[in-house]
Amino acid sequence: MSSNTAAAHDHTHDHTHDDHHGAPKGLLRWVFTTNHKDIGTLYLVFSLLMFLIGGGMALIIRAELFQPGLQLVNPEFFNQMTTMHALVMIFGAVMPAFVGLANWMIPMMIGAPDMALPRMNNWSFWILPFAFTMLIGTLFMPSGGPAGGWTLYPPLSLQTGNSFAFVIFAIHMLGISSIMGAINVIATILNMRAPGMTLLRMPLFVWSWLITAFLLIAVMPVLAGAVTMLLTDRFFDTTFFSAAGGGDPVMFQHIFWFFGHPEVYIMILPAFGIISEIIPTFARKPLFGYTAMVYATASIAFLSFIVWAHHMFTVGMPLGAELFFMYATMVIAVPTGVKVFNWVSTMWRGAMTFETPMLFALAFVILFTIGGFSGLMLAIVPADFQYHDTYFVVAHFHYVLVTGAVFAIIAAAYYWLPKWTGNMYNERLGKIHFWWSVISVNVLFFPQHYLGLAGMPRRIPDYAVQFADYNMISSIGGFAFGLAQLLFAFIVWQCARGGVKATAQVWEGAKGLEWTLPSPAPYHTFDEPPKIDDSVVAHGDVAH
Amino acid sequence: MTHADTPNPNRYFVPHNAPWPIVGSIGMTALLAGAAMSMNGTAAGKISMLAGFAIIVVMLFGWFGQVVKESVNGYYNSQVDTSFRMGMIWFIFSEVMFFAAFFGALFYARVFMVPWLGGEGHGVMTNALLWQGFDPVWPTNGPAAVGGGFDTVPAFGVPLVNTLILLTSGLTVTMAHWALKVGQRRSLVLWLAATVALGFFFVYLQAEEYIHAYQELGLTLGSGIYGSTFFMLTGFHGMHVTLGAIMLTVIMFRAAKGHFTADNHFGFEGVAWYWHFVDVVWLGLFVFVYVV
Amino acid sequence: MKNQNIVIVSIAVLAGMLLAVWGMFALGDNMPRGVTEFSQTAYDLHMLILWICVVIGVLVFGAMFVSIILHRKSNGVEAAQFTHSTKAEIAWTAIPILILILMAVPATRALILMETSEGAEMDIKITGYQWKWKYEYMDTGVSFISSLAQDSDIARQLNSGIDPTTVDNYLLEVDNALVVPTDTKIRLLLTSGDVIHSWWVPELGWKRDAIPGIVNTAWTSISEPGTYRGQCAELCGKDHGFMPVVVIAKPRAEFEQWLAQQPGYTGSDDVSALAQDTADDMTTSPEVALAD
Ligand code: HEA
Ligand code: HEA
Numbered sequence A: 001m002s003s004n005t006a007a008a009h010d011h012t013h014d015h016t017h018d019d020h021h022g023a024p025k026g027l028l029r030w031v032f033t034t035n036h037k038d039i040g041t042l043y044l045v046f047s048l049l050m051f052l053i054g055g056g057m058a059l060i061i062r063a064e065l066f067q068p069g070l071q072l073v074n075p076e077f078f079n080q081m082t083t084m085h086a087l088v089m090i091f092g093a094v095m096p097a098f099v100g101l102a103n104w105m106i107p108m109m110i111g112a113p114d115m116a117l118p119r120m121n122n123w124s125f126w127i128l129p130f131a132f133t134m135l136i137g138t139l140f141m142p143s144g145g146p147a148g149g150w151t152l153y154p155p156l157s158l159q160t161g162n163s164f165a166f167v168i169f170a171i172h173m174l175g176i177s178s179i180m181g182a183i184n185v186i187a188t189i190l191n192m193r194a195p196g197m198t199l200l201r202m203p204l205f206v207w208s209w210l211i212t213a214f215l216l217i218a219v220m221p222v223l224a225g226a227v228t229m230l231l232t233d234r235f236f237d238t239t240f241f242s243a244a245g246g247g248d249p250v251m252f253q254h255i256f257w258f259f260g261h262p263e264v265y266i267m268i269l270p271a272f273g274i275i276s277e278i279i280p281t282f283a284r285k286p287l288f289g290y291t292a293m294v295y296a297t298a299s300i301a302f303l304s305f306i307v308w309a310h311h312m313f314t315v316g317m318p319l320g321a322e323l324f325f326m327y328a329t330m331v332i333a334v335p336t337g338v339k340v341f342n343w344v345s346t347m348w349r350g351a352m353t354f355e356t357p358m359l360f361a362l363a364f365v366i367l368f369t370i371g372g373f374s375g376l377m378l379a380i381v382p383a384d385f386q387y388h389d390t391y392f393v394v395a396h397f398h399y400v401l402v403t404g405a406v407f408a409i410i411a412a413a414y415y416w417l418p419k420w421t422g423n424m425y426n427e428r429l430g431k432i433h434f435w436w437s438v439i440s441v442n443v444l445f446f447p448q449h450y451l452g453l454a455g456m457p458r459r460i461p462d463y464a465v466q467f468a469d470y471n472m473i474s475s476i477g478g479f480a481f482g483l484a485q486l487l488f489a490f491i492v493w494q495c496a497r498g499g500v501k502a503t504a505q506v507w508e509g510a511k512g513l514e515w516t517l518p519s520p521a522p523y524h525t526f527d528e529p530p531k532i533d534d535s536v537v538a539h540g541d542v543a544h
Numbered sequence B: 001m002t003h004a005d006t007p008n009p010n011r012y013f014v015p016h017n018a019p020w021p022i023v024g025s026i027g028m029t030a031l032l033a034g035a036a037m038s039m040n041g042t043a044a045g046k047i048s049m050l051a052g053f054a055i056i057v058v059m060l061f062g063w064f065g066q067v068v069k070e071s072v073n074g075y076y077n078s079q080v081d082t083s084f085r086m087g088m089i090w091f092i093f094s095e096v097m098f099f100a101a102f103f104g105a106l107f108y109a110r111v112f113m114v115p116w117l118g119g120e121g122h123g124v125m126t127n128a129l130l131w132q133g134f135d136p137v138w139p140t141n142g143p144a145a146v147g148g149g150f151d152t153v154p155a156f157g158v159p160l161v162n163t164l165i166l167l168t169s170g171l172t173v174t175m176a177h178w179a180l181k182v183g184q185r186r187s188l189v190l191w192l193a194a195t196v197a198l199g200f201f202f203v204y205l206q207a208e209e210y211i212h213a214y215q216e217l218g219l220t221l222g223s224g225i226y227g228s229t230f231f232m233l234t235g236f237h238g239m240h241v242t243l244g245a246i247m248l249t250v251i252m253f254r255a256a257k258g259h260f261t262a263d264n265h266f267g268f269e270g271v272a273w274y275w276h277f278v279d280v281v282w283l284g285l286f287v288f289v290y291v292v
Numbered sequence C: 001m002k003n004q005n006i007v008i009v010s011i012a013v014l015a016g017m018l019l020a021v022w023g024m025f026a027l028g029d030n031m032p033r034g035v036t037e038f039s040q041t042a043y044d045l046h047m048l049i050l051w052i053c054v055v056i057g058v059l060v061f062g063a064m065f066v067s068i069i070l071h072r073k074s075n076g077v078e079a080a081q082f083t084h085s086t087k088a089e090i091a092w093t094a095i096p097i098l099i100l101i102l103m104a105v106p107a108t109r110a111l112i113l114m115e116t117s118e119g120a121e122m123d124i125k126i127t128g129y130q131w132k133w134k135y136e137y138m139d140t141g142v143s144f145i146s147s148l149a150q151d152s153d154i155a156r157q158l159n160s161g162i163d164p165t166t167v168d169n170y171l172l173e174v175d176n177a178l179v180v181p182t183d184t185k186i187r188l189l190l191t192s193g194d195v196i197h198s199w200w201v202p203e204l205g206w207k208r209d210a211i212p213g214i215v216n217t218a219w220t221s222i223s224e225p226g227t228y229r230g231q232c233a234e235l236c237g238k239d240h241g242f243m244p245v246v247v248i249a250k251p252r253a254e255f256e257q258w259l260a261q262q263p264g265y266t267g268s269d270d271v272s273a274l275a276q277d278t279a280d281d282m283t284t285s286p287e288v289a290l291a292d
C-alpha cells in the first residue's frame, strides 16, 4: 500500500495541478489504473476481442448449418457453441462495450473529473478477464462446456458435467462486475455533474445509461439468485426446480426472465442514447422531443419488469397470465415508437451529411425497427405458439441485437474515435465497412425469418432438407459479415496508430461538453468544473 | 485533480492507481474456482479456496486500510462522501434484489406451485396423472416426499428470540450513532460492542437451530421445497448477519481509535445501514418463513 | 445528379423491402395455414400483424427517406431548429395505442378459444424422453414409443457420407407415428420423463412444452386426413434436433380399425365414450382458466 502511494507520488509530483500531464507508462498502468479513460479503453478493447471470439463461435454454428447433414462438429459441441456464443456476446461483447463507452464519455459529458468511485471502477473491469477465462475455459474441460442454451433451463442445465459449477461462478463474477459498474455510473451521474448540468440538460446518452444502470442493479442480483438455486439443486439436494419436491422447473424460467427481459433492454437503451447523440449532430438540428425521449426511456425500463413471461408462452401458463403478459409486451411498442418517430423528426428538415457514424445510425433506425416489429409479432400469443423457439425468434433478436445494439456501438466508436485518439479514422474504409456490413447482415439474418416461419426450430445442428437454401444464404451472409468486422478492427487499429489530426469539435454539428475538449481528450479532464451554458449543452431541455 | 500528496478538501479526490482490485480479482477467482473444484470432488479445490479467501482478506485490509488512511488524512471532501453513500445505498439495493429472488421462489412455490400440484385450477391434470393423493399443505417436501418426513422450527421459539435480538441490535446501533453525534466516544464503543455481541449471539442461536433441524427435526436442505427455501433464505441471511457483525467489529475498533467525528463518519453509517437492511430482511423472513 | 442517385437507391431499398415480404408468399415460406382452427387463426393473426407492421414500416421509413433525400446539406438546405410539436407527439402516441388495441382484440379471442379444452372426445398422453416420444391412448391400453426413423438416424451421423437429400423426409420421419382420428376433439396431455421438450406440429397450430412433473393440456381437431410433421421445439440435449413428431390423421372409422389392431388394446372402440370420464370433470372452461 505504501509503495502504491509512493508510485502515485512518482508520476504526479511534478505535474501537480497540470491538466495536461500524460498517462503513466508501462503495462501496470493498465492493471492498476483508476483513470476513466484508461478503463474505458480497457473495456472497449476487451469487448472487441470478445466480439471476435463470440463471432468465431457464431461462424462455427453457421458453418455447420451451411448444408444439411453433420459435417464439422458433433451435436454436443454445437450446443456448446450456441450457449457460449450467446454468453460471450451478451456479457462479453455488448455489455462491456456500453460500459466502456459510459466510462469514456459520461464524465466528459457531464463535466466530471472522473467516475465517482475510480478504484471500484478498476475492479469492475478486472473481474471480466478472469470470469471469461473461467467461462470459456470450460470448453476445454473433458466434459465440455455448458450446452443447455444461454438460458440455462433446468433440468437440462443440471445435466451439465464438471463445467457446471465453473459456469455458475463465472456468471456470479460477471454479475458482481456489472453491479459495481452500474453503481459507479449512478453515483457519477447523480453526484459528479458540473454545476449547471441539471438532469434535464444531460445528454441522452447519459440519461439512457442512468436508467440502464438502475435496471442492472435491479436484475443482475436476481440472475445471481437464479443460478445459485441451480447450483444448490445440482450439488446440495434442494428441489427448487423439481416438481417431485414441490418446486417447478418453470419457476426457473420466471426468475431467469425477470432478469432476462430487462437484460435485453440493458443492451438496447444505451444504444438508443448513442443514436440520440449522433442523429442531431449530423442533422445539424436539435434532438426532437428531448423530454419525451427521457420519459419514453423510463417507460420502457419500467415496462421491462412486467413482461418477462412473453418468453414462456408455451410453458402452459394460466390464460389470465398469458393475456396479461401479451398486453404488457405490446404496450412497449408505444414508447419505443416515440423514440423512432422522434429520431425521424430530428432528421426532418435538418441539413444532413452522411459520415460513417450517421450511416450506422440510420441503418440502426430502420433495422432495429424491423427487429421491433418482429418482436411485436412474437408478443401475439396465438401466433407465438407457432414462432416460439424457431429461427423467427433468432431473426428477431439478431435484428435488435446485431443491427441494433452492435450497430449502435460501431456508430459510437466511429463517432468518438477522433475524440479518443486525436485522429480521424479512414472515412473511405469506414463507408466500405458500413455498406459491406449492412448488406451482409441482412443476407445473414433476413432469411432466418423465413426459416422460422417454415418451421425450422432453433438450437439444432442439422435440419430437414427443405431448409437448405435459406441456411446456405444465411451462412454466406454470416461469413461476409464476419469479414467486414475484421475490417472494422483494422480501421480502429489504424486510427489509433495515426492519421489526419482531429479538431476539438470533430463534427461540424457536434454539440456538448465532450466536444469542447481537445482531441485527443487529455488524460485528465475537468479538474475544474466547466461552466455550463446553453450554447454547449448538446440537446438538453434548455427551455427548462 | 487532487493528488495523493496534496490533501485538498475542496477538490474531488481521484485516486491515482490501485493494486487492490486486481488482487481482489485473483482472490475471487481462486476462491470460486476452488469452490467449483470442490463441488466436482477435486481435492485441490479446498486449497485454492483457502488461498483465495486469504487473498481476499489481505485485499480487504489493504484496500480499506488505504481508504481509511486517506479519509483520516482529510483527502475526502463532502462530494466524495456522497459518492460513497450512493455506492452503499445502491449496493444494499442490489442485495435486496438478491433476496427478492429467493422470496420470489418461496411465494411462487406456496401460492402457485404447491396448489397446482395438489390439483387446483390449472393443475387438474398434473395432479390426476402424476401426483394423485398429494395433499398440498404448506410446509411440504413435495408430492414425492423428497428427503423424508420433517418437522418445522416453531416460530415462537428461537426465531422469536432472534427477532428480538435483531430488533434490539437495531436499537443499540442507533444509540451508538446518537453517541457518535454528540461526541461521546466511550458510549459509542460500548453501544457498538453491544450490537456486535447481539449480532454474534444471533448467529450462534441460528447455528444451534440448524443443528437441531438437521439432527432432530429431519429438516434439511434436501427436504423438498420447504427445506430448500427455508435454508436458502435463512442461510443467506445468516451469512449477511455474520458479515455485518464483522463489519461492525471493524467499525468498533475504528471508533475506539477515534476515526469518526460527529460530522464525518460515513464508515460508521454505511455499516449501520447495512445492519438495518439485515434487520429488515429478517423481519420479512420471520413473517413469511416462520409465522405464516 | 448525385441527388438522383440517392432517390434511386432509396426507392430501390423500399422496393426491396416490399419484394422481400412478397417473396415470402411467392416462395411459400410462410407460416403454414395448417389443418386446424388454431393453425388458421394463428396464421390470420400472423398475417394481420405482419401487414400492419409493413404499412407502419413503409410510412416511417418512407418519411425517413424523403428526409434523407431532401434535407441534406449537399442540397444547400439550412437546418430548421424546431424541437417539439405537441400535436404530432400526441398523435404518434395515440395512434399506435389504437393499432395495438386493434391487434389485441382478435388475439385475445383466439387465445381464449385455444386454452379451453372443454368437451374433448379423446385423450392422448404424450411423454417426452431424451430423445423420443411416448404416446398413450388413454384407457385403451395402447401405447408406444416413437423415435427418429432409422435411415435418417444413420444419415445424420457426423460424416456419414450419406447425402441427406437422398433420404425420404430426412429428420422428419419416425418409426411409429401418432395416429389420430379427424374431426374429433382430441385432448393432448403433455409431460416429460427427463428434461423439458416441446411438442410441435406446425400444421396443427401450436407447440406446447412437455415438462417433467407437470402435465400440460392442449387440444386439437384436425379437419383433413393426412400426414403432418413437426419437431421437438425445446432444447433437450444433444439429440434435440433428432426427435421429430409425425401425426397421421385418418377418418374416424379407419382410425378405430387401426386402434383395435394395436398390441395391448383393451378398450372399447368407441372413442367418444372412453374419454368422457376424464373429460367431464377435468376440463378447463374459460372461467376456470381465467380464474387461476
Ligand atoms: C436488444 C434486445 C431486444 C429488444 C430491444 C427486444 C425488443 C422486443 N422484443 Fe425481444 N428478444 C430478445 C431481445 C430483444 N427484444 C432476445 C435476445 C430474445 C430471445 C431470447 C432467447 O430465447 O434466447 C427475444 C425474444 C422475444 C420474445 C419471445 C419469443 C419466443 O421465444 O417465443 C418476444 C415475445 O413477445 C419478444 C418481444 C419483443 C418486443 C415486443 C420488443 C419491443 O421492445 C419492440 C418494440 C419496437 C417496435 C415495435 C418498433 C418501433 C415502433 C414503432 C415504429 C411504433 C409503431 C409500431 C406499432 C404500433 C406496431 N422478444
Ligand atoms: C449481442 C448478442 C449477439 C450477437 C452480436 C450475435 C451475433 C451473431 N450471431 Fe448470435 N445469438 C445470440 C446473441 C448474439 N448473436 C443469442 C442470445 C443467441 C441464442 C443462444 C441460445 O439459443 O442459447 C444466438 C444464437 C445464434 C444462432 C442460433 C444458434 C442455434 O439456435 O443453434 C445463430 C445461427 O445462425 C447465430 C448467429 C450469429 C451470427 C452469424 C452473428 C454475427 O453477427 C457475428 C459477427 C461477428 C463475427 C463473425 C466475428 C468476426 C471474426 C472473425 C471472422 C475472426 C474469427 C476470430 C477468432 C475466432 C479470434 N446466433
Ligand code: CUA
Residues within 6 Å of the ligand: C128, C129, C131, C196, C197, C198, C232, C233, C234, C235, C236, C237, C239, C240, C241, C243
Ligand atoms: Cu426434445 Cu428437444
Ligand SMILES: [Cu+2]
Residues within 6 Å of the ligand: A260, A261, A264, A307, A308, A310, A311
Ligand atoms: Cu423479452
